[in-house]
Amino acid sequence: GDSVTQMEGPVTLSEEAFLTINCTYTATGYPSLFWYVQYPGEGLQLLLKATKADDKGSNKGFEATYRKETTSFHLEKGSVQVSDSAVYFCALSDRAGGFKTIFGAGTRLFVKA
């Protein structure tokens, strides 16, 4: 079945450092890919998405590119802030899977001032 694998955390960075969180997926169909973020004490929020190969999703300085050849959707940000501290989930949604959203295990990011 469909699955998502993302790098284990926690990831600890200093403010203004470069962030990469790796994500790879397995899908029987042609999925849409997402990054969700969960700030402390809050619900899941969609951060960005991409629906086809080579699409780049971007929001709040974060970017991720849909790479079909490597089945990857790595999250990047050039300069992180303390306010980016949260848990980040890579996810996919696939017509073959009934469009349910399947999540990775999450990566916790701590950003130090």
Place this chain on the structure above:
Amino acid sequence: EAGVAQSPRYKIIEKRQSVAFWCNPISGHATLYWYQQILGQGPKLLIQFQNNGVVDDSQLPKDRFSAERLKGVDSTLKIQPAKLEDSAVYLCASSTNARQGRGSTEAFFGQGTRLTVV
């Protein structure tokens, strides 16, 4: 636009007791999901509704969990009897009609109900 509403936000019960959670999806969203998120893990789908019909309940522990969406709008998830391992955040999400979806069918999530079983 109002988001997905869930209640209660927190619940503490003793094992073997029963509990119910309520969810009201975004207006017009035909698809409703219940997820279980255990601490330190990603959300796991429990059940997916399309209007008032069940699309996928393969991961729902049916001996103790039940869910309904009688009028195709709001939904309740019940656990009876609860076990210690049911301690988790229960998330409700909704999306536009998945069966007719083209491209992205992103899910919108509520704040969740944090259940503690003691």
